[in-house]
Amino acid sequence: MAPPPPAPRRRRRLLPVAVLATVLLLVLAGVAVVLRPGPVAGWLGDDAAGPAAAAQVPEPDPSPVLAGPDANAPLPTAAGVRAAVEPLLGAAALGSRVNISVADLTTGQSIYARGGDDGTVPASVTKLATGVTVLEARGPGYRIxxxxxxxxxxxxxxxxxxxxxxxxxxxxxxxxxxxxxxxxxxxxxxxxxxxxxxxxxxxxxxxxxxxxxxxxxxxxxxxxxxxxxxxxxxxxxxxxxxxxxxxxxxxxxxxxxxxxxxxxxxxxxxxxxxxxxxxxxxxxxxxxxxxxxxxxxxxxxxxxxxxxxxPMIRLVDIMISDSDNVIAEALARQVALARNQPASFVGGAAAMDEVIGELGLPAGEISLSDGSGLSRNNRISPSLLTDLIALAGKGDHPELGAIFGGLPVGAWSGTLGDRYRVDATEAGAGVVRAKTGTLTGVHAIAGLVTTAEGRLLTFAVLTDRAPAGDSDVSRQALDRIAGALAGCGCR
Structure with a gap:
């Protein structure tokens, strides 16, 4: 029987060599958790850890080709981040309420926030919470x-x-x-x-x-x-x-x-x-x-x-990379089933809130009505999103790192494939890796960005009172913010 057809892929444009190298670096950093040998082989149903594989001579570690993010890179200061982003937060295309949080990924330390703890309509950025909670509740290897x-x-x-x-x-x-x-x-x-x-x-x-x-x-x-x-x-x-x-x-x-x-x-x-x-x-x-x-x-x-x-690790990857709303709603119900809640919109939201609290995150800063972000009733604070991303990236919960594999990359893939290509945003090409969200009047982005000095940050910018005009203009205004973080040392 013929194998299933290849996955749908969005078109990817050619990038300059330097940007391509950065993209490869981010992809490698984002999927480091899935390198074998390791737990992901079991999550994916890989039999490589069986007796036959154990008898084989292990392959040597690959030689490094690209340097990773600099663990010794200086931490941006609050004043530096404020100077870089605050002039951009007043853009008319973002509307009257723009809430933002920027934190260091390695330490989880908050660097800058404005309205950081305020619940904001997140649109499809909600899927980050869905991905983390279902990976925690069901485990990466669970199959439905x-x-x-x-x-x-x-x-x-x-x-x-x-x-x-x-x-x-x-x-x-x-x-x-x-x-x-x-x-x-x-x-x-x-x-x-x-x-x-x-x-x-x-x-x-x-x-x-x-x-x-x-x-x-x-x-x-x-x-x-x-x-x-x-x-x-x-x-x-x-x-x-x-x-x-x-x-x-x-x-x-x-x-x-x-x-x-x-x-x-x-x-x-x-x-x-x-x-x-x-x-x-x-x-x-x-x-x-x-x-x-x-x-x-x-x-x-x-x-x-x-x-x-x-396996769940693949379902989460597809949900995030393609922003698949139907998968998101199904996964929210898997969280509900794992926590003995009804597998409904109400039960899924309650169970996700419960898991957020179990992870030590501020459950009071999230209020959900669905798992996809299609609901305008959803509220998530930017600081909860940066806390969630930092938790997934720290390594204490390796199963949560699966959310990074599907994150679109600026000027390269997914919903960011056609973004970060104009002068004011080009610094983010290849170094912004983030989930986006859009409803009429709502624009959001949350993910990772590497500064010009090599420090890996997590950021979230949410606006839910944007004018209902040209969405591309609002998205470019968001991209200028992330691009500013990418283009500065912010000290």
Whole structure:
């Protein structure tokens, strides 16, 4: 069977050699946590740590090609940072409220803040909190199961959603390496033996409550960036995953979504089992295991097959690099399940708040209504974001370092691929690595920046009262701030 298609990639422009070297440096720094041997081999399901690998002669460490960030670089001063950024905070394109926090990544020490503790609408920067909390709650190696169990009557198959938003129908799915319904169907046919499938029951009861988030703009469920959040779906609820993959660059990831992702997935599964009409697919719940079996048929509730998602470390990477809202909402519900909360918008928000507190971060500075940042009800302070990034980068929680692998790089990749290319922002090309967020009137950026003297800082700038005009102008105003940090020693 043909392997899954390659991942969608945004176009990357050529960079000057010096900037390219810096990009490579940041990428290496950001993914140092995933070098083997180490825990990530196990998180990714790598068997390299097995007995056969142990008998091999270990490869020597690679020779250094680029110097890392200078651990001895001088720490910027509050006065230096203030002089660099304050003249830029009053830009009209940023509106009347601009809150900022700048801290040293190595020590976590705050260097400069204005409105740093004030809750601000974060937009998609929310995904940093979602990534950290799900990595802490579930662990980087956790995989989300999708199961099929025997129904109450012979031939009935119950497809039980576990909350994997990347599940594919077959090898033509949107997300490379995703679990597949055709694999599950083969398992079911084998488990049923001589019993022919007669009906598919779709169980998406794991996610209770509304399928659209509180505080979402009216056009989000149909605008291509959001979807109905159900425990069972395929390809992030995209109606045409192949077309969405091919047009990813041109549409910036927007794609038509199906209104009932769970039933759509059930119909695809029914076809794979050889069932034809939609009448053979109905919503319901799986029967409890242990019931009496009909002659020659599995007992109701018996597991007939199971497939599992990519490991959590990869799901977080995709969520951040592509700013995938549907994955974000599914991962927030995984935090809820790990903390015995309902896997709903309310339960996910409560569980994320709980994990933030467990990590020793100021939970009073975050108030969420969803995990993607589509909700205008969300509030996060800039200082909580810099604290969170510093915690992930310190090494005390190596599993949290996975959030860095997907961060876009200025003038190079992701949502920053076309930014940091004009004179006032070029200092940030290759040295700003950050998550962005945009809603009408809301613009945010949070991540890492290396100063001209080699000090690695974490920063967050959030504005939620920006004029509703040209978003590009507002984003450039944000980029000038990060570019100023990159271009100075700030002492």
């Amino acid at each position: 199961p999708t199961r099929a169990v025997a129904g109450a009557n012979p031939g009935e198959v119950v497809l039980v959603g576990g909350g994997d938003p990347t599940l594919a129908v077959d090898g033509k799915g949107f997300y490379p390496g995703a679990a597949r319904l055709d694999t599950l169907a083969k398992q079911v046919k084998q488990a049923l033996g001589g019993t022919a499938p007669t009906k598919v029951v779709v169980d998406s009861s794991l996610f209770p409550g509304p399928v659209h988030g509180p505080g979402w703009d009216d056009d989000i469920p149909t605008g291509g960036y959001g979807a109905s959040i159900t425990a069972l779906m395929t390809d992030g609820a995209r109606s045409d995953p192949e077309a969405a993959r091919k047009t990813f660059d041109d549409t910036h990831g927007a794609a038509e979504r199906v209104p009932r992702p769970d039933l759509t997935a059930g119909r695809s599964f029914a076809r794979l089992l050889g069932l034809g009409g939609d009448a053979q697919v109905t919503p319901g719940t799986a029967p409890p295991a242990g019931g009496a079996a009909a002659t020659g048929a599995p007992a109701p509730g018996t597991e007939l097959g199971k497939v599992e998602s990519l």
